[in-house]
Structures are given as structure tokens and as C-alpha cells.
Amino acid sequence: MASTQSSRSRLRVFAEDYGLLVIAASFALLAITGVVLFFVGDAAFAKELIETYGLYVLFLIFVLEGAMLLYFAPSEGIVPFAIGALATTPSGYELDTIALIMVVAVVGATIGQTALFLLAKRGGREWLLQKPWFRVSDSKLERFEGWFDRWGRPAVLVSNALLFTRGMLTVPAGVAEMDLREFVVLSAAGTLIFESWLAVAAYYFFEFGVMELF
Template structure:
């Protein structure tokens, strides 16, 4: 797992944000839940820099990728009868699926946006939503809203890390940490 982030960063350096888009498509489809997407995203933003023109393509790739992945999962469940609990590549337990069903039953479509904004719950409501009467367009919009919020929070974390490193480097350069 330790080698995954450097390898992914090398792929992003070589092939650009297309790799990040693909990783987030997998994450959105629940296939990539074992990939440390948050860490990869923050690392790529840090590598790109906090300039808006540098990180906007990175953020767009993550948002679009996650939304595409969740829509693929939604359509696969709704139109093709896919049962993700039967696939070894999708880490879905019955407990997690039951929890997602309860959230959707209680809160409806807004729960899709909220859970997409929270680490660890992203994408799980695609399954119960696909078996409801919610349209694909409305699901995609809710997924998009949550992914924008999530990605914005990750960008804020990356910018905060970058500023903290700059601050600490400046403090150290000024000798404020020097031991007498």
C-alpha cells in the first residue's frame, strides 16, 4: 500500500489528470474503495500547487470521475440488475447495504449528496437509490453536489497543508525553532 501513492503520482505525472479521473471513476463505482483516493487527491493537488489554474483540472477530474462512476453503478443496478454484493471486486457487505437502505428510506435523495460529501460513505447510496423511483438525472445531480463539496474540502486540506509547510519553513528559516 505504501508504494501505491508514489506509483499513482508517477502515473499522474506521465498521463495527467486522466489517471485521476479513472481512479475516481473506480471509486465512484465502489470498485476502487480500496484505493486511497483522498490521499492521492491531496498529493496531486500539493504537487500541482494551490494556484487555482493548477488544481482546477485536478478537482474537475475527481468530481467528474466520481459522478461517472456512481452513475455507472446506478445504471448497472437499475437497468442490468447488477447485485454488487455478489462481486468480489466491490467491497459491499450486507450490513453496509442495509445501512445505506435505512439512510435512503429516512432522508431520500438529499442523503445521496450528504453521504457523497463524507469520507467512507461516498457512493453507497447509489444502490438503494437505483431501486427507487428517482431518475438518473436527479441521482447524478445529487451525486455531483456531494462530490463538489467533498472535493472542495480536500482542496482546502491540501491548501492548508501547503500553507502550514510554508509557515514552518519560514519559521525555521528565521531561527524561531533554534535551540539555544
């Protein structure tokens, strides 16, 4: 009996710490498989695979990115890749698909950041620092806590709109017990700005032939 309870306890800890990563990695594998098939196999089947699972994969990846769990892909490359894979056609760009990609990006990242915000608010910084999936060092976290103390709530929006600082104010905001609704609005606004300039950059990259997937 004790052994069974111990096994269940270990499974529960694993699910809490790594369950979301396992699910997201599985979906990401489908997308990667589609890209590989396009270059070395059946292009039509590959594109169908990406179009079928692409937005679901994108949503999960952005949830991970918002929760600071995205270890297998650079966040700044997700939207440009999604536009190239899902919204770029030989005749031009599908603006409705680009708009849908932006909605998925903002909603997914905001959900992820909100989850991390609530964990920080309820569990505290020391609890997070002990978790194996939280890979922000104590010294780096302390630096961003100083940013939040100095600049206050607007720093959440500004940091989310910039490279290299995205999401770094999430935990300080949670520890400081910032209002949840205010955090969600500022987080989403910052993400929208960030993903918008990435989308514009991707548009010009594809328009002038710097990048080409399909």
C-alpha cells in the same frame, strides 16, 4: 469448438468483472513510478512523468472510486496528493491546475457512481451482491437502504459530501429507481463539496509546510 467458446466466455467474464481495474492499475503504476523516481532517481524526469499522465490517472482513479472499485488507495488522499504532485511549485500554487483537478475529480467520480447506479437500477441488489468486485456486505447495504428510505433523495448529496459514507447511497438510489438526472446532479454536488474541503485542507497543509512533495 466447445473449448474455444468456453475460453471466450471466461475471458468475457474476466473483462466484465476486472477489466477496468486492470486498466486503472496500469495507469496508477505510471504515477507511482514517477513518485519513486523522484525520491530515488531523476527528479526532473519523475515530475515530467507525473505531469504527463497524472490527470489521466486521476480521472480513472476517480471513476473507480465512484464505482466503489478503489481498493488500492484511500479516496480522501487523492485530491491532496494530486495538488501536491501537479499544482504545487516552489513559487506557489497553480490555481488553474487545481481547478482542473477538481473538474477531473467531480466528473470522474460522478461517471463511476452513475455507472454503478445504472447497474443497480437494471440488475438489482442481489445481482450486485453476487459480483466479486462489489465488496459491500448485505448487512451494510441494508443499513444504507434504511438511510435512503428515511431521508430520501437529499441523502445522496449529504452522504457524498462526508467521509466514510461516500457512494454508499448509490446502490439504494438505483434499486429505488431514482430519476437518473436527479441522481447525477446530487451525486456531483456532493462530490464537489467533499473534494472542495479536501482541497482547502491540502492548501493549508502545504502552505504551512505540514506536507511537502516537491
